[in-house]
Amino acid sequence: MVFLDYPSFQFIIVFLGAAFGGELAILALSFLVAQNVFPLFPFFLISVLGVFSSDTLWFILGRTKTVDKISKHRYTVGTVSAITEAIRRLSRGNHFLAFIFAKFVVGTRVVIIMYVSRTGMTFKNFIRYNIGAIFIWLIVLIPIGFLSGLGFNYISHILEDIYAGIGFIFLILLVFVIIQIWINRILVQKEKEIIREQNL
Numbered sequence: 694m695v696f697l698d699y700p701s702f703q704f705i706i707v708f709l710g711a712a713f714g715g716e717l718a719i720l721a722l723s724f725l726v727a728q729n730v731f732p733l734f735p736f737f738l739i740s741v742l743g744v745f746s747s748d749t750l751w752f753i754l755g756r757t758k759t760v761d762k763i764s765k766h767r768y769t770v771g772t773v774s775a776i777t778e779a780i781r782r783l784s785r786g787n788h789f790l791a792f793i794f795a796k797f798v799v800g801t802r803v804v805i806i807m808y809v810s811r812t813g814m815t816f817k818n819f820i821r822y823n824i825g826a827i828f829i830w831l832i833v834l835i836p837i838g839f840l841s842g843l844g845f846n847y848i849s850h851i852l853e854d855i856y857a858g859i860g861f862i863f864l865i866l867l868v869f870v871i872i873q874i875w876i877n878r879i880l881v882q883k884e885k886e887i888i889r890e891q892n893l
Contacts, residue, residue, distance in 0.1 A: 703731055704739055711743030715802075719831065720838040720866075727842020737835060744827050748806055752819055755807030788818070792826035797833075841865045 710718035719740065726736050788809070795805035809819070844865070 707731060707736055707739045708743040711740040712747035716834060719834045723835045723838025724842040727839045727846065737831065740831055740835070741827055744831070745824065748823055751803050751806040752810045755810030789822045789825060792822045793829055796826050796830040837865065
């Protein structure tokens with residue numbers, strides 16, 4: 694693609710993908726790093742900046758009156774409270790672990806960040822906990838995508854069949870999805886326990 698020949702466009706793509714694309718965007722972009730589309734070290738730094746920027750946006754929005762009203766609405770209050778309480782129990786009240794869980798459990802990142810912003814957490818502490826969680830999250834995801842890209846190149850070259858390489862990619866994605874489902878199932882079980890306790 695012609696626009697990828699311009700570093701500024703590359704950086705914008707990585708920044709937006711990391712900020713708003715979630716796990717799949719990070720994996721896809723990491724795959725492209727292995728294809729030498731993006732340089733690895735700048736990719737990592739811009740990914741950190743992108744995720745941190747979007748997290749900061751959610752943290753600030755979490756303190757607005759609009760989000761406060763939405764979180765207290767009768768259709769959302771139960772879900773929000775169940776998710777946040779489940780994360781709190783899994784992390785045993787440790788804010789750093791809570792941020793890590795929020796990164797890895799699909800669909801909880803924004804909810805948890807907005808929630809902690811309304812608990813009186815200072816922006817300084819938010820930065821401290823969140824930066825560490827971001828680094829751990831990316832250090833796990835980027836190698837998965839990168840090694841998938843290397844594996845794709847290797848298998849396609851050895852077998853001289855691009856479809857074998859594509860099959861390898863689907864296998865990696867399948868393993869990743871299974872792990873995500875397992876993590877989400879743990880959270881759902883915690884949510885059900887909390888809801889049962891609330892109904893007693």
